[in-house]
Amino acid sequence: MATWLVRRVAASLAIVFAVVTFTFLLLHLAPGEPFLPSGDTPIDPAVVARLRHQFGLDQSLPLQYAKYLGALAHGQLGESFALHRPVADALGDAIPNTLVLVGTALVLELLLGLAFGVYQAARARRLPDVALGYATLFLNSVPTFWLGLLLLLVFGEALRWFPVGGVVDPVVHASLPWAGRTADRLWHLALPALTLGCVGAAGTARYERAAMLEVINQDYVRTARAKGLPERRVVLVHALRNALLPLVTLFGLSFPFLLTGAVLVEWVFAWPGMGKLTAEAIFRRDYPVVLAAATSASTMVVLGSLLADVLYAIADPRIRVHGE
Amino acid sequence: MTELLLRVRDLRTYFVTEQGRGTARAVDGVSFDLHAGETLGIVGESGCGKTVTSLSLLRLIPEPPGHILPGSFIELEGRNLLTLAPKALRAIRGNEMAMIFQEPMTSLNPVFTVGDQIAEAAIVHQGLSRRAARARAIEMLKLVGLPDPETRVDHYPHQLSGGMRQRVMIAMALVCGPKVLIADEPTTALDVTIQAQILELLNRLQDELGMAVILITHDLGIVAGTVDRVLVMYAGQVVESAPTPELFARPLHPYTEGLLASVPRLDTPHPRRRLHSIPGQVPAATAWPAGCRFHPRCPYAWDRCTVEEPPLLDAGKGEPASHVVRCWLLAEPARRTRQP
Numbered sequence: 001m002a003t004w005l006v007r008r009v010a011a012s013l014a015i016v017f018a019v020v021t022f023t024f025l026l027l028h029l030a031p032g033e034p035f036l037p038s039g040d041t042p043i044d045p046a047v048v049a050r051l052r053h054q055f056g057l058d059q060s061l062p063l064q065y066a067k068y069l070g071a072l073a074h075g076q077l078g079e080s081f082a083l084h085r086p087v088a089d090a091l092g093d094a095i096p097n098t099l100v101l102v103g104t105a106l107v108l109e110l111l112l113g114l115a116f117g118v119y120q121a122a123r124a125r126r127l128p129d130v131a132l133g134y135a136t137l138f139l140n141s142v143p144t145f146w147l148g149l150l151l152l153l154v155f156g157e158a159l160r161w162f163p164v165g166g167v168v169d170p171v172v173h174a175s176l177p178w179a180g181r182t183a184d185r186l187w188h189l190a191l192p193a194l195t196l197g198c199v200g201a202a203g204t205a206r207y208e209r210a211a212m213l214e215v216i217n218q219d220y221v222r223t224a225r226a227k228g229l230p231e232r233r234v235v236l237v238h239a240l241r242n243a244l245l246p247l248v249t250l251f252g253l254s255f256p257f258l259l260t261g262a263v264l265v266e267w268v269f270a271w272p273g274m275g276k277l278t279a280e281a282i283f284r285r286d287y288p289v290v291l292a293a294a295t296s297a298s299t300m301v302v303l304g305s306l307l308a309d310v311l312y313a314i315a316d317p318r319i320r321v322h323g324e
Numbered sequence: 325m326t327e328l329l330l331r332v333r334d335l336r337t338y339f340v341t342e343q344g345r346g347t348a349r350a351v352d353g354v355s356f357d358l359h360a361g362e363t364l365g366i367v368g369e370s371g372c373g374k375t376v377t378s379l380s381l382l383r384l385i386p387e388p389p390g391h392i393l394p395g396s397f398i399e400l401e402g403r404n405l406l407t408l409a410p411k412a413l414r415a416i417r418g419n420e421m422a423m424i425f426q427e428p429m430t431s432l433n434p435v436f437t438v439g440d441q442i443a444e445a446a447i448v449h450q451g452l453s454r455r456a457a458r459a460r461a462i463e464m465l466k467l468v469g470l471p472d473p474e475t476r477v478d479h480y481p482h483q484l485s486g487g488m489r490q491r492v493m494i495a496m497a498l499v500c501g502p503k504v505l506i507a508d509e510p511t512t513a514l515d516v517t518i519q520a521q522i523l524e525l526l527n528r529l530q531d532e533l534g535m536a537v538i539l540i541t542h543d544l545g546i547v548a549g550t551v552d553r554v555l556v557m558y559a560g561q562v563v564e565s566a567p568t569p570e571l572f573a574r575p576l577h578p579y580t581e582g583l584l585a586s587v588p589r590l591d592t593p594h595p596r597r598r599l600h601s602i603p604g605q606v607p608a609a610t611a612w613p614a615g616c617r618f619h620p621r622c623p624y625a626w627d628r629c630t631v632e633e634p635p636l637l638d639a640g641k642g643e644p645a646s647h648v649v650r651c652w653l654l655a656e657p658a659r660r661t662r663q664p
């Protein structure tokens with residue numbers, strides 16, 4: 001188990017390193033430059049040259065790359081070109097917002113996906129299953145931002161049940177008591193988390209339905225019935241426990257999708273998270289922010305899949321023994 | 325005569341196959357009695373309907389595609405299992421009537437310990453506490469001869485060999501002390517040496533616990549020393565039924581003859597050579613031949629066999645219905661000499 005973990009962590013570090021390198025190259029290969037006059041505001045070329053020198057952009061690419069890696073190894077993420085503040089501070093504001101959004105969406109995805117998948121499998125090929133099958137297929141195929149916009153228009157603009165954006169109400173939030181502030185946060189979280197979670201839940205439901213249908217025909221499920229167990233126990237204990245195993249893998253796989261989806265959802269709902277921060281930084285060619293965002297996102301993804309592997313080893317006794 | 329436990333009459337279990345390939349008449353009119361403490365052997369090649377028969381007894385047929393036809397009758401100590409409410413049926417499964425399956429590798433749940441799986445039935449049916457049920461599970465593992473039961477009780481199925489898993493299956497089936505144990509080819513998936521051990525174990529347990537056993541096998545050799553009565557199945561039907569010594573001494577159905585001829589002789593060990601003396605194979609359950617279902621493979625068949633389906637004819641000497649055969653040879657014994 002220990003050697004396995006060491007190998008796995010080493011591989012994770014290599015992946016993060018590769019992402020940093022690739023992002024660095026892409027940024028510098030892509031057309032466009034920071035500090036260039038955008039449209040109608042003319043900027044003195046001397047000022048641009050001074051800024052480029054100040055941020056080290058006039059040095060050779062390999063040297064910039066080496067310097068960046070050196071700083072990164074010391075945990076320094078540098079200064080944002082555009083935000084006039086340390087990158088670490090900007091990320092420090094954005095990451096918790098994203099984690100709250102992605103975490104809530106993940107819980108929704110797993111709970112809803114599991115519930116619907118199991119329910120569908122129990123009613124396989126009958127009306128509720130078929131109806132839910134179309135619904136999940138639809139959710140699975142619409143673009144995330146489109147679903148976000150739809151929910152925003154219906155529940156935000158038209159019905160006014162939910163706010164149209166942001167993390168908290170900018171006017172009243174500070175004056176609310178603790179419970180009120182929590183409610184305010186949840187109220188703002190509802191639509192973006194639902195958007196992101198529903199798309200994931202649709203996929204999970206389809207996956208879990210298939211897993212349950214496969215498991216339900218296994219010999220050991222028949223054995224459970226032959227023992228005289230109530231059908232509820234047969235399905236929810238003997239079958240589900242086995243059908244949960246693939247879901248653990250799915251959890252590791254879905255994390256990157258949720259992060260990617262979060263970029264779009266944050267944009268639609270003006271949610272000040274990493275996705276929004278990164279997207280804005282890309283438009284402004286704010287290299288340090290983009291690099292730091294890519295680094296932290298890839299770190300989260302590899303941590304997620306590492307966690308999934310560990311969970312899998314815990315959930316499946318057959319792997320537990322081989323690992324030890 | 326001992327007390328009658330199980331009465332099966334005209335059991336028909338059909339499967340509606342997909343894409344309109346017709347109805348599979350897997351079990352098509354099977355009748356038999358099982359008395360307390362008795363061992364009944366059900367013998368026949370693969371595909372003859374033995375498993376479907378045994379699953380039907382516990383109503384474990386997947387519905388759909390399967391269904392037990394109205395007119396079928398399964399009675400356990402006076403209760404008609406086919407009209408029983410689900411709850412009452414569950415109280416019988418694993419408690420009064422238990423089953424062990426052919427595949428010990430896949431019949432145990434991989435994510436629970438064998439102890440938990442054995443204890444489960446005792447908790448559900450007898451209301452034992454978890455602790456008492458665990459002690460019971462260890463006791464059962466000891467009973468089925470698993471070495472080191474206190475350790476094994478916490479093992480997962482993948483940590484056990486095929487033979488040990490089948491012992492666990494037996495322990496699981498017997499934990500509530502059932503009156504009827506159905507063993508569906510319990511040794512087919514196992515090595516030859518392990519097969520003998522498991523059969524011996526089943527014999528011993530039956531002597532100790534006194535339950536009735538339905539032993540299903542495709543190998544007549546296995547039933548010889550074990551069972552009181554043999555039911556030979558072919559194409560979803562009983563083709564011959566007799567007390568074991570009578571069947572071995574006086575096999576009347578050509579299919580039984582064929583099965584007997586293919587039993588490996590003790591002095592020439594050929595465990596792999598089976599059923600070589602019956603040409604052809606069991607047809608699909610969707611297309612049983614007209615007339616006698618065995619006629620395409622029968623060395624004696626004549627025109628009557630191809631059109632007229634034989635009923636079960638009484639061949640008993642003395643006691644009525646002790647030896648029955650589904651063959652026209654019984655009506656026209658002279659035909660037997662004309663073997664090609």
Ligand SMILES: Nc1ncnc2c1ncn2[C@@H]1O[C@H](COP(=O)(O)OP(=O)(O)O)[C@@H](O)[C@H]1O
Nearest residue numbers: 339348350369370371372373374375376608609
């Ligand atoms: N779930 C099912 N659907 C369709 N046909 C089935 C099903 N189960 C069994 N059968 C058919 O029933 C017949 C008898 O099968 P089975 O009882 O398993 O035979 P045996 O146990 O004697 O080898 C076979 O022809 C098989 O194809």
Ligand SMILES: [Mg+2]
Nearest residue numbers: 374375426509
């Ligand atoms: Mg079988």
